[in-house]
């Protein structure tokens with residue numbers, strides 16, 4: 565199956581267009597003020613309108629309270645909300661009941677035990693997004709986790725590989741883990757928050773030319 569690709573932390577029309585043209589299946593907008601990739605609601609809504617229907621828009625949030633989350637959904641109308649903080653399964657289930665949106669949950673993978681704990685998101689998340697454990701930011705740190713934690717894992721729900729992916733390591737990452745979807749952000753930048761269009765193109769090309777796992 566064709567590997568799905570999300571390019572995250574986009575904040576300009578040019579980089580949105582570059583990700584779409586390169587063949588990304590998903591584009592990510594980070595709505596989190598502490599991030600160098602933060603976009604406010606107005607910017608995010610404008611960027612969202614550039615994205616064709618064939619590409620899904622993912623809104624990344626961290627511990628956003630109910631009212632601002634609903635407001636963000638109303639203004640941006642993302643296809644997916646990616647919860648990247650300490651959001652509980654119960655809270656995510658409530659969101660799914662009230663908003664017509666897919667929910668994804670990040671899990672910082674430290675060990676096989678953290679992998680097993682992610683079962684609690686069955687029924688709350690449509691997909692799990694495996695990233696390195698939080699550092700300065702909850703995500704977007706450009707750090708990979710030990711992919712061997714996934715050795716022998718039998719996926720019980722759709723999942724995504726994230727954390728420190730670049731054009732140089734993504735083919736190996738897919739080969740090693742069998743990831744059906746990959747997600748990259750800071751590895752495609754010249755400096756925090758500034759995406760490089762060439763790096764976006766090279767990243768997607770590295771996936772499309774790599775042999776399937």
Ligand SMILES: O=C(O)c1ccccc1N[C@@H]1O[C@H](COP(=O)(O)O)[C@@H](O)[C@H]1O
Pocket residue numbers: 572573592594596599600601624625626648693695701702703704705706707726727728729747748749750751
């Ligand atoms: O990108 C951010 O600034 C960010 C902030 C808060 C939560 C998540 C964030 N990004 C997500 O982190 C992962 C990994 O990113 P990277 O490739 O290692 O930079 C990815 O899912 C981003 O969507």
